[in-house]
Amino acid sequence: MSLDLHATAPPEPRPPRARTSHRRASSATKLDLKYSPYLYVLPFFLIFAVFSAYPIAYTVWIALTDRSPLNATISFVGLDNFVELITEDPQFWNAVVNTFGMFVLSTVPQLMLALMLANALNRKLRAQTFFRMAIAMPIITSTAVVALIFSMIYAKDFGLVNWLLDSVGLDPIDWRANRFASWFAISTMVDWRWVGYNALIYLAAMQSISKDMYEAAALDGASRRRQFWSITVPQLRPTIIFTLIISTIGGLQLFTEPLLFTSGSGGLSGGSEGQFQTITMYLLDVMNQRFRWGYAGAVALVLFVLIALMSTVNYLLARRISSDK
Amino acid sequence: MTTTTLRPPTRPTAPARATHQAERLWKASPLTWFGLVLGVILSLFPFYWMIVIASRTNDAANSWPPPFLPGGKLGENIERVLANGDANVVKGLMNSFLVSGTITVATVFFGSLAGFAFAKLRFRGKNALLLIILASMMVPIQLGVLPLYILMAKLDWLNTMPSVTVPFLIGGFGIFMMRQYAEQAVPNELIEAARVDGCSTWKVYWHVVMPALRPAAAVLGLLTFMEQWNQFFWPFVVLADPSNPTVQISLRSLNTAYFADNSQIFAGTLIATLPLFIVFVLFGRQIIGGIMEGAVKS
Numbered sequence: 001m002s003l004d005l006h007a008t009a010p011p012e013p014r015p016p017r018a019r020t021s022h023r024r025a026s027s028a029t030k031l032d033l034k035y036s037p038y039l040y041v042l043p044f045f046l047i048f049a050v051f052s053a054y055p056i057a058y059t060v061w062i063a064l065t066d067r068s069p070l071n072a073t074i075s076f077v078g079l080d081n082f083v084e085l086i087t088e089d090p091q092f093w094n095a096v097v098n099t100f101g102m103f104v105l106s107t108v109p110q111l112m113l114a115l116m117l118a119n120a121l122n123r124k125l126r127a128q129t130f131f132r133m134a135i136a137m138p139i140i141t142s143t144a145v146v147a148l149i150f151s152m153i154y155a156k157d158f159g160l161v162n163w164l165l166d167s168v169g170l171d172p173i174d175w176r177a178n179r180f181a182s183w184f185a186i187s188t189m190v191d192w193r194w195v196g197y198n199a200l201i202y203l204a205a206m207q208s209i210s211k212d213m214y215e216a217a218a219l220d221g222a223s224r225r226r227q228f229w230s231i232t233v234p235q236l237r238p239t240i241i242f243t244l245i246i247s248t249i250g251g252l253q254l255f256t257e258p259l260l261f262t263s264g265s266g267g268l269s270g271g272s273e274g275q276f277q278t279i280t281m282y283l284l285d286v287m288n289q290r291f292r293w294g295y296a297g298a299v300a301l302v303l304f305v306l307i308a309l310m311s312t313v314n315y316l317l318a319r320r321i322s323s324d325k
Numbered sequence: 326m327t328t329t330t331l332r333p334p335t336r337p338t339a340p341a342r343a344t345h346q347a348e349r350l351w352k353a354s355p356l357t358w359f360g361l362v363l364g365v366i367l368s369l370f371p372f373y374w375m376i377v378i379a380s381r382t383n384d385a386a387n388s389w390p391p392p393f394l395p396g397g398k399l400g401e402n403i404e405r406v407l408a409n410g411d412a413n414v415v416k417g418l419m420n421s422f423l424v425s426g427t428i429t430v431a432t433v434f435f436g437s438l439a440g441f442a443f444a445k446l447r448f449r450g451k452n453a454l455l456l457i458i459l460a461s462m463m464v465p466i467q468l469g470v471l472p473l474y475i476l477m478a479k480l481d482w483l484n485t486m487p488s489v490t491v492p493f494l495i496g497g498f499g500i501f502m503m504r505q506y507a508e509q510a511v512p513n514e515l516i517e518a519a520r521v522d523g524c525s526t527w528k529v530y531w532h533v534v535m536p537a538l539r540p541a542a543a544v545l546g547l548l549t550f551m552e553q554w555n556q557f558f559w560p561f562v563v564l565a566d567p568s569n570p571t572v573q574i575s576l577r578s579l580n581t582a583y584f585a586d587n588s589q590i591f592a593g594t595l596i597a598t599l600p601l602f603i604v605f606v607l608f609g610r611q612i613i614g615g616i617m618e619g620a621v622k623s
Contacts, residue, residue, distance in 0.1 A: 029525070036526045037448040043435045044495045045454070048461055051492035055469030055476065062471065120361050123353035133609045134365040136616070137372065140601040142555035144573045145594040148580060149371050152378065152587055158387045160374075167390075196368060197616060204617035224354075253465050256557045263580050280467055284562065287471055296471050304468045311463075 063297030070291050081298035092299065094274050095282040096306070098183070102258075102278070103251035103310075106187035111243060113191070114198035115236075119228060121199065122206045132203075135196040146189050147260035154185045154261075176261065179275040186276060189257045194250075198243050205239040206232060237318065244314045252307045255280040279303045375598070378591040379403075386587045402592035409579065413567060414593060417575035422600075424490050424571060425553040432549045433542045435495035440503025441534045445516055446526065455504075462497040466559060477563050488563040489571065493553065499545055506541035507534060544615035547608050551601055572597045 063081055067074045085092055121131060138146070153160045154175040162172035175185045209232065217227050233240075258276045259267040268285045270277025277285075283303065287296040353361075378386045381396035406414050442448070443455055466473075473492070482488040511534050519529045535542075557573045564570055567578045579586075579593045605612065 032525050032527075033446070034448070037442040037446040037451075040442040040446075040526075040530075041439045041454060041500075044439055044458065044497070044500060047492065047495055048457070051473060051476075052461060052464065052469060055472035056464065058472035058475075059469055116360065117364050120353065120357045120364075123357055124351045125353055125361075129610070131361055131365060132613055133605075135368050136609070136613050137368050137605065139616075140551060140605045141371075141594075141598055142557060142573050142576075144555075144557050144576045145375075145598055146371075148576060148590055148594050149375055151580075152591075153371075153374075158389055158391055160391050163390050192367070192371065195364075200613060200616050249463070249465060253467060253558075256561075259561075260577065260580055265581050267581075280558070283467060283470070287474070288562075288565075293471055300468050300470060304465065307465060 059297045059300055061297075062294055063301055065294045067293045067297075068291050069293070074294075077294065081295050082302070085295070085298050085302060091274060091277075092279075092282060095270075095277050095279045098179075098270070098274075098276055099252055099254060099278045102183045102186050102190075102254055102276070103248070105183050106190040107244070107247045107251055109187075110191045110195055110247065111198060111240070113195045114243070115202055115233075117195065117199040118202035118206055119232065121203050132200065136200055137196065138193045139197050141193065143189075143193065143256035144260060146193050147257045150185065150189045150192070150257075151261055151263065176271055177275075182258075182261065182271060182276040186254070186257050186261060190251070190254070194247070198247075201243055202236060202239060205236050209235045241315055241318045244318055245311045248310045248314050249307055252303070252310060253280055254278045279306070372598075375591050375595055378588055379595045381588055383586050383588045386591070398588065399592070402588050403596065406579070406589050406592045406596060409589070411567065412575045412578040412593065413570055414572065414575045414579075414596060417570040417572035418596070418600075420486055420570065421554055421572040424486055425550050427490055428493050428553045429546050429550045431494040432496065432499045433546045436499030436503045436545060437507075437535060437538050437542055438530060439495070439500045440505075440507050440538075441511075441530050443500065443504040444507035445511065445513070445534070458497040458500055462501075470559075470562060474562060483563055484566040484569050486569075489556065489560050492559075499549065502545055503538060503541060507538060510541070511537045543608075544611050544618075547604065547612050548615055550604065551612070554601055 064076060064078060065074050066077050066081075117135060121128070121135070125131060141149075154162075156162065156172065156174050156176070159172075159175070161175070165172055173181050175181045213231050213235075214227055217231060222230065255278060258270050258278055259281060261267075261276065262269075262271065268277070268281050268289065270281050279299070280303070283296055283299045286292050286299055376399075377392055377395050379402055380399035381392055382398055385392055385396060406412070443451065477483050477488045480487075482491075515533055515537075516529055519533050524532065555573065556571070557577075560571045560574050561577065564574050567574065570578065576590070576593050576597055579590050
């Protein structure tokens with residue numbers, strides 16, 4: 001780096017010219033220092049304004065209208081879309097229940113398993129790098145790939161899971177037909193991809209916990225399990241909050257896995273009776289299949305409110321649980 | 326990681342026992358080993374099984390009991406996928422490389438430039454702008470999906486690559502990560518020295534800051550490429566016409582048109598995963614390091 005500096009800044013002493021150019025340079029430097037930072041952050045704000053802020057503001061406006069590509073004129077309907085959505089749309093509530101069901105069913109085991117895995121990885125291990133790599137591998141697959149592989153694992157007729165059930169003498173399950181079974185299948189797809197990722201995050205946090213604490217606890221006769229619950233988990237509190245919020249944002253947007261769980265067309269309906277249709281699937285259904293754009297705007301806004309609400313609830317919960325200790 | 330052999334002087338009792346206990350504390354128990362090995366098997370099995378099904382005929386893939394060993398039809402299945410006119414996998418692959426590559430380069434460049442400004446330059450409204458960037462990371466794309474779709478239609482970008490590229494050229498995460506790194510990795514004295522020598526802020530960025538940011542730039546690039554390669558939701562919305570897909574949308578077409586042909590679908594998933602698999606084998610440590618580091622800082 002010092003080499004670079006020398007290359008770019010040759011201090012050549014040329015008295016008469018240097019003075020004028022120095023003065024010019026200093027006013028240019030002032031301008032440079034004052035305005036170029038804005039230039040450097042400008043690309044983000046341009047993209048953000050056009051492709052995020054403007055669409056979000058527009059969503060708020062559109063949700064108050066009956067806009068549709070089928071309507072010649074757009075009229076302002078006030079909160080009608082929201083009233084309809086909340087009071088007389090069982091399909092929306094079905095999607096909300098499905099989304100929350102799969103969210104809880106996937107997030108709880110996901111974070112528990114990740115904690116346990118991280119705790120195991122935090123021991124003295126041979127082939128540590130191998131274990132970390134193997135456990136992180138699933139994150140290189142796309143959700144589409146995960147959904148397709150697991151769709152076959154959960155196939156009704158020749159599926160792997162049903163074969164396992166059969167070989168221990170249990171009846172096969174039609175994983176798509178039954179509501180809870182489909183939730184379970186989809187949750188395992190989510191978990192398979194994200195457990196390793198969360199485990200790495202927990203592992204990083206665990207490694208920054210002082211070893212003295214564990215030594216002291218061990219001297220006092222605390223078992224490993226006790227140490228885990230009384231030292232590790234409370235120390236990980238900020239990290240647990242972080243992963244909970246990330247999982248909440250991701251979980252409530254669940255889309256690709258349930259969409260591709262249905263092979264053939266018509267994936268947006270989420271099964272024959274919408275048993276695994278999520279809010280995002282419903283949003284696209286309203287938008288592109290029924291062309292009710294104003295109503296879709298309302299769905300999007302309610303989804304966002306739900307995400308914000310759940311993130312806050314999770315934050316408060318996680319804060320309380322571990323501060324008891 | 327260094328093992329703690331230093332004991333605080335306040336606890337001089339039975340030092341031998343203490344180290345012994347500390348050693349035992351960090352040794353993996355048989356149960357731990359069992360859990361880890363099980364975890365590894367569960368993590369890797371779907372990859373293995375992907376190869377098993379992708380290398381068999383469709384009849385063999387749909388047999389009872391299910392096949393557990395690879396067959397000899399991998400080349401044939403891959404050829405069938407690539408020749409499948411409905412899925413356009415070849416075009417999907419090229420598009421995905423183009424889109425992910427462009428976004429990666431742009432994210433690293435704009436991210437390091439803005440990150441440098443936020444870490445090392447002084448300007449009015451810095452904190453407010455930073456707050457907007459932070460907030461932007463919390464907003465799901467669904468919130469603006471409909472107007473964004475309308476916008477794309479107006480720009481005449483539907484079913485084209487700009488629709489899945491331009492909105493993602495720079496995101497909040499990239500700026501944040503580069504800012505964090507720049508604050509620590511670039512000493513202020515170095516920047517001052519460059520300024521005294523007459524460097525403009527741009528030259529400071531290009532000759533002093535950018536070289537120092539290289540390790541973080543590599544990690545950001547890898548994570549961005551992976552994320553963009555795997556995008557599904559937004560491409561699904563704007564690339565509805567299957568003639569010009571990204572590779573993930575090709576997979577969806579395979580699933581829609583040939584729902585019975587699992588060996589072809591799995592050959593497709595293998596093709597779509599292979600580039601990232603290569604990236605992971607080459608740069609796995611950096612990727613893992615990036616995930617772990619990002620977590621500690623946030």
